[in-house]
Amino acid sequence: xxxKIIITPKKAVLDPQGKTVQxxxxxxxxxxxxxxxxxxxxxxxxTGDPAVLQGQIDEACRKFLSNPVIExxxxxIE
Amino acid sequence: xxxxxLQFPASNCxxxxxxxxxxxxxxSARLVWHKDTSLGGADAVIVPGGFxxxxxxxxxxxARFSPVMQxxxxxxxxxxxxxxxxxxxQILCEAGLLPGALIRNRSLQFRCEHIFLRAPTPDSPFTNRxxxxxxxxxxxxxxxGCYFADDTTLGQLRAQxxxxxxxxxxxxxxxxxxxxxxxxxxxxxxxxxxxxxxGLMPHPExxxxxxxxxxxxxxxxxxxxxxxxxxxxxxxxA
Numbered sequence: 001x002x003x004k005i006i007i008t009p010k011k012a013v014l015d016p017q018g019k020t021v022q023x024x025x026x027x028x029x030x031x032x033x034x035x036x037x038x039x040x041x042x043x044x045x046x047t048g049d050p051a052v053l054q055g056q057i058d059e060a061c062r063k064f065l066s067n068p069v070i071e072x073x074x075x076x077i078e
Numbered sequence: 079x080x081x082x083x084l085q086f087p088a089s090n091c092x093x094x095x096x097x098x099x100x101x102x103x104x105x106s107a108r109l110v111w112h113k114d115t116s117l118g119g120a121d122a123v124i125v126p127g128g129f130x131x132x133x134x135x136x137x138x139x140x141a142r143f144s145p146v147m148q149x150x151x152x153x154x155x156x157x158x159x160x161x162x163x164x165x166x167x168q169i170l171c172e173a174g175l176l177p178g179a180l181i182r183n184r185s186l187q188f189r190c191e192h193i194f195l196r197a198p199t200p201d202s203p204f205t206n207r208x209x210x211x212x213x214x215x216x217x218x219x220x221x222x223g224c225y226f227a228d229d230t231t232l233g234q235l236r237a238q239x240x241x242x243x244x245x246x247x248x249x250x251x252x253x254x255x256x257x258x259x260x261x262x263x264x265x266x267x268x269x270x271x272x273x274x275x276x277g278l279m280p281h282p283e284x285x286x287x288x289x290x291x292x293x294x295x296x297x298x299x300x301x302x303x304x305x306x307x308x309x310x311x312x313x314x315x316a
Contacts, residue, residue, distance in 0.1 A: 009181075013226055014260055016186050064143070067136055067172065069179040070226055 003057045005075040007066045008039035079306045081107040082120035091127035098286045112144040122159040125166030138168035160275045167277030175275045178227030184260025188221040196246045199239045203305035204276045214294035216285040223279040225261035243267035
């Protein structure tokens with residue numbers, strides 16, 4: 001199984017990287033481009049009881065893999 | 079006084095901090111490896127600059143779980159003085175010893191230059207020797223020094239006079255142009271509510287001798303020493 005984790009900057013946090021990517025997409029001529037948020041994707045190979053893993057990965061995201069001051073996270077185990 | 083200067087894989091300002099404490103200020107300073115679980119009876123702790131653990135995941139995110147950081151947590155909980163410089167500031171924020179976070183500079187560029195700082199309050203162990211109104215000219219060298227905190231935290235920092243250093247122009251004004259990284263309120267450094275833990279992005283240890291172009295950073299270390307001397311003279315609590 002894999003835990004697939006997506007970490008993104010919180011909306012209230014300045015995201016100059018996202019803004020720069022957005023500007024570049026607009027300069028390239030793409031239409032209808034809105035706000036861009038650049039985050040992280042982590043894939044962790046896991047074994048064990050999915051219900052237990054769910055709790056462990058959630059704790060790891062909260063304590064270590066993301067910083068709740070500036071980031072949001074979501075994940076799925078499949 | 080005895081200082082502990084922490085050393086993580088890829089710390090790179092640890093020797094500079096030891097040099098200033100030993101050779102410029104004449105005190106004792108010892109490097110403490112990140113795997114150590116004791117601070118060896120130090121009077122104060124410096125968490126130095128660098129790129130601990132390659133800045134992987136987030137700056138300071140991995141260093142905060144080092145064994146030595148558990149010792150620093152306990153030391154701070156007992157009122158011990160802890161100063162984080164640059165990556166040290168980032169580590170202290172990740173560790174929850176200081177509020178907020180340091181994120182990518184607004185410009186997305188690594189900024190390496192001299193800036194001016196003002197110290198809005200002398201009421202801290204880290205600023206008590208900085209004369210009112212005096213600006214400090216010290217260098218910065220970071221890519222992720224943009225200070226961010228939510229509105230509630232920012233309000234507390236302001237109300238409790240916990241913003242210890244701000245980026246200003248040569249006239250002492252915290253203008254947007256003088257802000258090198260996009261930090262809220264031009265914040266360069268803060269302290270915790272108890273005022274015994276502080277962090278700042280600029281490098282006072284690189285500006286503590288005239289030979290290096292500025293000795294202004296020395297005032298921050300002298301403030302620490304002033305506090306430590308006062309504490310040593312105080313009778314122990316009954």
